[in-house]
Amino acid sequence: MVISKTDVEHIARLANLAVSEEEKELLTKQLDDIFEYASELNKLDTEGIEPTAHAIPQKTPFREDVVDPFPNRQQLINNAPDEENGFFAVPKM
Amino acid sequence: MTLNTKTAHELHARLQSGEIKATELVNSVFQTIDQKDNDIKAYLSLRREKAIAEAEAIDLNIQKGEKLSPLEGIPIAVKDNICIQGEVTTCASKFLENFKSSYNATVIDRLRKAGMIIIGKTNMDEFAMGSSTENSAYQVTRNPRDTATVPGGSSGGSAAAVAADEAIVALGSDTGGSIRQPASFCGVVGMKPTYGRVSRYGLVAFASSLDQIGPLTKDVRDTAELLNVICGKDKMDSTSVDLPIPDFTKALNQDIQGLKIGVPKELIGEGVDEEVKNSVLSALDQLKQQGAEWAEISLPSFDKALSTYYIIAPAEASANLARYDGVKYGYRSKQAPTLRDMYFNTRSEGFGMEVKRRILIGTYVLSAGYYDAYYLKAQKARTLILNDFQKAFESYDVIISPTAPTTAFKVGEKTSDPLQMYMSDFATIPVNMAGLPAISIPCNISRGLPVGLQIIGKPFDEETVLKVAYSYEQGTK
Numbered sequence A: 001m002v003i004s005k006t007d008v009e010h011i012a013r014l015a016n017l018a019v020s021e022e023e024k025e026l027l028t029k030q031l032d033d034i035f036e037y038a039s040e041l042n043k044l045d046t047e048g049i050e051p052t053a054h055a056i057p058q059k060t061p062f063r064e065d066v067v068d069p070f071p072n073r074q075q076l077i078n079n080a081p082d083e084e085n086g087f088f089a090v091p092k093m
Numbered sequence B: 001m002t003l004n005t006k007t008a009h010e011l012h013a014r015l016q017s018g019e020i021k022a023t024e025l026v027n028s029v030f031q032t033i034d035q036k037d038n039d040i041k042a043y044l045s046l047r048r049e050k051a052i053a054e055a056e057a058i059d060l061n062i063q064k065g066e067k068l069s070p071l072e073g074i075p076i077a078v079k080d081n082i083c084i085q086g087e088v089t090t091c092a093s094k095f096l097e098n099f100k101s102s103y104n105a106t107v108i109d110r111l112r113k114a115g116m117i118i119i120g121k122t123n124m125d126e127f128a129m130g131s132s133t134e135n136s137a138y139q140v141t142r143n144p145r146d147t148a149t150v151p152g153g154s155s156g157g158s159a160a161a162v163a164a165d166e167a168i169v170a171l172g173s174d175t176g177g178s179i180r181q182p183a184s185f186c187g188v189v190g191m192k193p194t195y196g197r198v199s200r201y202g203l204v205a206f207a208s209s210l211d212q213i214g215p216l217t218k219d220v221r222d223t224a225e226l227l228n229v230i231c232g233k234d235k236m237d238s239t240s241v242d243l244p245i246p247d248f249t250k251a252l253n254q255d256i257q258g259l260k261i262g263v264p265k266e267l268i269g270e271g272v273d274e275e276v277k278n279s280v281l282s283a284l285d286q287l288k289q290q291g292a293e294w295a296e297i298s299l300p301s302f303d304k305a306l307s308t309y310y311i312i313a314p315a316e317a318s319a320n321l322a323r324y325d326g327v328k329y330g331y332r333s334k335q336a337p338t339l340r341d342m343y344f345n346t347r348s349e350g351f352g353m354e355v356k357r358r359i360l361i362g363t364y365v366l367s368a369g370y371y372d373a374y375y376l377k378a379q380k381a382r383t384l385i386l387n388d389f390q391k392a393f394e395s396y397d398v399i400i401s402p403t404a405p406t407t408a409f410k411v412g413e414k415t416s417d418p419l420q421m422y423m424s425d426f427a428t429i430p431v432n433m434a435g436l437p438a439i440s441i442p443c444n445i446s447r448g449l450p451v452g453l454q455i456i457g458k459p460f461d462e463e464t465v466l467k468v469a470y471s472y473e474q475g476t477k
Helices: A005-014 A021-043 A073-078 B008-017 B022-040 B048-063 B106-113 B156-163 B180-186 B220-230 B274-289 B300-323 B339-350 B353-366 B372-395 B418-425 B429-434 B462-475
Strands: B043-046 B075-079 B117-122 B169-174 B189-192 B212-217 B260-264 B293-297 B398-402 B438-446 B449-456
Touching: A005 A021, A005 B353, A021 B300, A021 B353, A021 B372, A021 B418, B008 B022, B008 B048, B008 B220, B022 B043, B022 B048, B022 B075, B022 B117, B043 B156, B048 B117, B075 B106, B075 B156, B106 B220, B117 B156, B156 B169, B156 B180, B156 B212, B169 B189, B169 B220, B180 B189, B180 B438, B180 B449, B189 B220, B189 B462, B212 B220, B220 B438, B220 B462, B260 B274, B260 B372, B274 B293, B274 B398, B274 B438, B274 B449, B274 B462, B300 B353, B300 B372, B300 B418, B300 B429, B353 B372, B372 B398, B372 B429, B398 B462, B438 B462, B449 B462
Parallel strands: B075 B117, B075 B169, B260 B293, B260 B398
Antiparallel strands: B043 B117, B169 B212, B189 B212, B189 B438, B398 B449, B438 B449
């Protein structure tokens, strides 16, 4: 067993996800299967191999430091679940 | 009225000459949608009034004698993870049920400029996570070839719309095979361009180093035309490449004499349905008769490609989906007495199971103590996949495989076993890991269901991929 119920609880907390007891049972089994399968990667010889983050080479995109205002602020405000004077309102901590 | 059964290039001449009107064409598409979509369920939303108005404007232009661009007036379906300003984009999630985008995706601007008529937004697996479109929070799309089966995923709605003539062409997105596999299951053409060819600005992000938007069409020529429209450097997407866009239709010839094809034994062996394998071998025979040569090759890293993908893609997804927190847009839970409750409950209520599963996988592999063993290891495995492809392309012009190990499976068949579902992508995944261009074209019918042939090319060599696909298609007409 690679993944335990405690692992699932810990990861869920990190990911800001609430999981019910039922979901926890199911997810523990499914994640365990998946990681059991994925642990085959341990058999792969990657000695001296560099990791790849981008398949197609990327470089830092520079541009002039000129402000280009976003033209549709109103839609952003309209999308807010709760809004006050152009601020996004959220419950207290 | 069967205008909607034609391809875009067949319709173009008739629109230009005035033989048919754009409004007739659009109405023909909507009529079919009205007849079929209660069963197929390809669409999540339609743009009826807007589409007709756009068609009317084009008809006026034609009357004035204006010359039409190749895809002007052609009805297109768009996957519901591509944003249209002021209109709802749901990503087939409850989280974004009423979300209206504040801007157009760059591809939408390009479709507009080309005069294309967007019919509606198509169904998909939630946040593009899935291989059957069964993970949609709204509806299950059915495969028009056999409605007891899935259309594939995650661009199942787009593939089904094209296959059912509910659109002439469509756009989908592909992260691990999500254009190619549904194209294969539904018997249409689907292509993922090289990473960076098409801007991702306005595509709701799943895995940023893997995602690409691409066409789904009835034939290879329409794919080439649609690529011409959507490809191009975009300052809003720093991963888009600054390379000239050739006219992809110029690659459509049958000159494949001496072309070398490599067929990885890892993609045509165990786990592949016998009839699918035989279909691919027949297709290779056909290409040989047309002058190409093929040989079996070995790309050993491919055995580990599925594991590599199911570590990297969820890792990137867990980062990309962290933004869904109920603060600025989308769903917010009513059970939110504190900020923390709001985050937890919003995300738990808003996301479906597959999305949660992948966020959890991704969070785990990036977490302290596991990052090296999983994520870093997977990134190194990714390098091995890239190296294997690079080596193969020193001797071969394209690589061919089945697109999927099976034909379309039945609705509900794989939903209880996520790992089984993930196996559908074993041949398409390596392509995204290496950022390569690849197409799926229909090559056979097996027990009534389409089989797809995958053709993979060198980076930015869509032209050779299209040429091989076109040759095969024309050679088997």
